[in-house]
Amino acid sequence: MADPDDLDGDGISGRMRRVRDPESGQLRLGRFGWKASQASVRHQVASALNTDLGVMTSTFPAPDCGPMQMDCGASGAELPDEHLDTLTTYVSLLGVRARRGLTDPEALAGEALFADSGCLACHVNTFTTTPYHPHAELRNQTIHPYTDLMLHDMGPGLASTLNEADAGGGEWRTAPLWGIGLTAGVSGGEAYLHDGRARNLEEAILWHGGEAEESKQAFVALTAAQRSAVIMFLKTL
Numbered sequence: 001m002a003d004p005d006d007l008d009g010d011g012i013s014g015r016m017r018r019v020r021d022p023e024s025g026q027l028r029l030g031r032f033g034w035k036a037s038q039a040s041v042r043h044q045v046a047s048a049l050n051t052d053l054g055v056m057t058s059t060f061p062a063p064d065c066g067p068m069q070m071d072c073g074a075s076g077a078e079l080p081d082e083h084l085d086t087l088t089t090y091v092s093l094l095g096v097r098a099r100r101g102l103t104d105p106e107a108l109a110g111e112a113l114f115a116d117s118g119c120l121a122c123h124v125n126t127f128t129t130t131p132y133h134p135h136a137e138l139r140n141q142t143i144h145p146y147t148d149l150m151l152h153d154m155g156p157g158l159a160s161t162l163n164e165a166d167a168g169g170g171e172w173r174t175a176p177l178w179g180i181g182l183t184a185g186v187s188g189g190e191a192y193l194h195d196g197r198a199r200n201l202e203e204a205i206l207w208h209g210g211e212a213e214e215s216k217q218a219f220v221a222l223t224a225a226q227r228s229a230v231i232m233f234l235k236t237l
């Protein structure tokens, strides 16, 4: 799905982020994190332990000092590998709730409008998982994540100053939309996009720019009833 030079001329140039697997040293597709910075669930968990919680593991045995500190303590795993493995297994096997409202005419109309507005160009709905996943229950599964896992330039309105080595300020991995309709119930409130600035789904769509500008304009051009059908569809995911 990567099309970095927009060879198909649709104005959307998804870019694959290659990141180094901290354990094998191999370059792999970045799949997790707002900027697709982590290659695997284990990489994501070890990185969150280190940078969000200050807990070192064999995967990231050095303390996360930040740019202003020269020395912030000794290196060495604090959490045994056994616990990192258990956490990784737990997170890998969390289920995704089934879609709801499958016979709701408004939601189904919204699903068609989601496709007509070009949202599927990035929020790709269907994949089959590989036959090689370490967990047998995750092999050959049809899944509906609504993401292409690619980085897209979303324009200056969504750009942050926190650049990463090889991802620009305005580049974000397409946010997966599965489960998004359960946000309010699970989180006790709504806050979308990478910094939580959007107070509802409509605001999240209206912040789209850059490669998603045309698609956003297609959404804006819908009638009020059609826009609420799109939102109704998103709430069934």
Ligand code: HEC
Residues within 6 Å of the ligand: 012, 114, 117, 118, 119, 120, 121, 122, 123, 152, 154, 158, 172, 173, 174, 175, 176, 180, 191, 192, 193, 194, 195, 201, 204, 205, 208, 211, 212, 215, 216, 219, 230, 234
């Ligand atoms: C060019 C690719 C692209 C297109 C086209 C696109 N999106 Fe997105 N979408 C993204 C990216 C990237 C993000 C994450 C942006 C961020 O967090 O700053 C996102 C985020 C979202 C979110 C918020 C998700 C969350 O968890 O916070 C919603 C809702 C959404 N898109 C809906 C839509 C709808 C509806 C359309 C069609 C009108 C659409 N998108 C078209 C790339 C795209």
